[in-house]
Amino acid sequence: MAADDLTARDLMMAAADLTAPQTWYPSARAMRRRVVYHCGPTNSGKTHNALASFSAAKSGVYCSPLRLLAMEIFDKVNATGVSCSLRTGQEVKEVAFASHLACTIEMVSTEEIYEVAVVDEVQMMADPVRGSAWTRALLGLRAEEIHLCGDDSVLSVIRKICADTGDDLLVHQYERFKPLVVEENTLRGYFQNIRSGDWVVAFSRKKIFEIKLAIETYTHHKCCVIYGALPPETRRQQAELFNQEHNEYDVLVATDAVGMGLNLNIRRVVFYTLIKYDGEKTASVPASLVKQIAGRAGRRGSAYPHGLATTFKYDLCYLTRCLEEPLEEAEKVGLFPTFEQLEMFASQFPELTFNNLLNKLCDTCRIDDTYFICQHDNMKKVADMLEGVHGLSLKSRYGFCL
Numbered sequence: 001m002a003a004d005d006l007t008a009r010d011l012m013m014a015a016a017d018l019t020a021p022q023t024w025y026p027s028a029r030a031m032r033r034r035v036v037y038h039c040g041p042t043n044s045g046k047t048h049n050a051l052a053s054f055s056a057a058k059s060g061v062y063c064s065p066l067r068l069l070a071m072e073i074f075d076k077v078n079a080t081g082v083s084c085s086l087r088t089g090q091e092v093k094e095v096a097f098a099s100h101l102a103c104t105i106e107m108v109s110t111e112e113i114y115e116v117a118v119v120d121e122v123q124m125m126a127d128p129v130r131g132s133a134w135t136r137a138l139l140g141l142r143a144e145e146i147h148l149c150g151d152d153s154v155l156s157v158i159r160k161i162c163a164d165t166g167d168d169l170l171v172h173q174y175e176r177f178k179p180l181v182v183e184e185n186t187l188r189g190y191f192q193n194i195r196s197g198d199w200v201v202a203f204s205r206k207k208i209f210e211i212k213l214a215i216e217t218y219t220h221h222k223c224c225v226i227y228g229a230l231p232p233e234t235r236r237q238q239a240e241l242f243n244q245e246h247n248e249y250d251v252l253v254a255t256d257a258v259g260m261g262l263n264l265n266i267r268r269v270v271f272y273t274l275i276k277y278d279g280e281k282t283a284s285v286p287a288s289l290v291k292q293i294a295g296r297a298g299r300r301g302s303a304y305p306h307g308l309a310t311t312f313k314y315d316l317c318y319l320t321r322c323l324e325e326p327l328e329e330a331e332k333v334g335l336f337p338t339f340e341q342l343e344m345f346a347s348q349f350p351e352l353t354f355n356n357l358l359n360k361l362c363d364t365c366r367i368d369d370t371y372f373i374c375q376h377d378n379m380k381k382v383a384d385m386l387e388g389v390h391g392l393s394l395k396s397r398y399g400f401c402l
């Protein structure tokens with residue numbers, strides 16, 4: 001092998017080395033951070049306690065898994081007199097002189113310095129698609145104190161990561177305020193069995209509107225509707241309308257866009273189906289997501305502090321099993337190369353398209369046992385669409401695809 005080939009190969013191997021990701025964030029490593037893990041089931045007060053530290057701090061960032069939840073926290077925190085801005089992929093609201101920020105996890109900066117950061121639903125680190133956003137936050141946040149809220153499925157991995165980063169870790173265990181009860185029967189396929197305070201969960205916009213139409217045709221209830229593609233303001237209005245007591249809009253029909261962390265006036269969660277299409281195939285909704293969604297019923301402080309769950313017609317046994325089963329412990333969490341790593345790799349393959357570059361890096365990279373590379377099919381779709389756009393820098397392509 002020629003010496004030049006050897007050098008090129010060495011450079012490629014160096015660029016594809018994604019081991020020790022804790023070293024990717026030297027500014028965070030220069031700090032001694034205190035990590036507090038609020039660990040427990042849904043509706044147990046984890047976020048409430050983390051937010052108390054957030055609000056009391058001189059500066060803070062709250063990282064949400066969902067846009068609607070970022071908005072809920074933005075509204076809640078501002079209402080208590082703490083100036084807080086909002087940043088999601090869809091909207092930015094700058095509040096003058098705000099010391100605090102509520103954002104979706106993908107939007108959080110690893111440059112800015114905060115006294116307190118809150119990372120909500122941290123078990124999402126193990127999500128095959130979005131997990132890397134939580135991992136990046138945990139590894140890279142520049143905050144003296146980081147509050148993680150989540151279930152115990154990632155506790156061992158978080159212990160390991162904190163040992164790697166050298167951060168102090170304190171774990172607080174929580175219990176659910178009130179048990180969640182699975183009803184003995186389904187709705188037997190009749191919309192007439194819908195009651196005030198029900199959230200009917202479906203996983204496509206088409207189904208959402210079919211269900212709304214059926215409920216409003218066969219019953220006296222009116223439905224609020226929420227799904228991912230709705231504009232932010234409409235979603236907020238629909239959530240508020242449903243939360244207001246004493247109006248006729250007393251049933252929510254929504255996708256899992258409201259499935260995590262949110263505090264709505266839900267008495268009973270009714271799964272229209274427990275099968276979800278993931279863009280390629282249909283599969284049973286994973287137990288961890290079922291627990292999250294069902295956990296929206298019976299929130300403390302809501303109009304219905306006793307939560308119920310059932311299904312529309314089928315899958316009641318599956319629902320019961322999901323809620324009874326202990327969570328599966330995650331062995332690995334998501335990771336994705338940073339722009340700088342991709343850029344270094346790209347310098348070895350100037351002829352490759354962005355898509356092929358991503359594929360090659362993800363196929364050849366080396367990573368530690370604690371991590372997996374997140375699926376990036378959506379990124380690839382966007383990269384394909386941008387292929388014909390000339391003159392875009394690598395950085396812009398990476399930014400658009402994220």
Ligand SMILES: Nc1ncnc2c1ncn2[C@@H]1O[C@H](COP(=O)(O)OP(=O)(O)OP(=O)(O)O)[C@@H](O)[C@H]1O
Nearest residue numbers: 041042043044045046047048261263295299300301
């Ligand atoms: N000490 C408290 N005093 C008053 N209300 C509380 C207290 N703790 C929690 N709550 C209220 O109970 C509800 C659920 O709490 P919280 O959102 O913190 O739960 P969680 O454990 O983070 O749930 P999830 O995992 O489902 O997001 C919220 O409306 C919250 O404001």
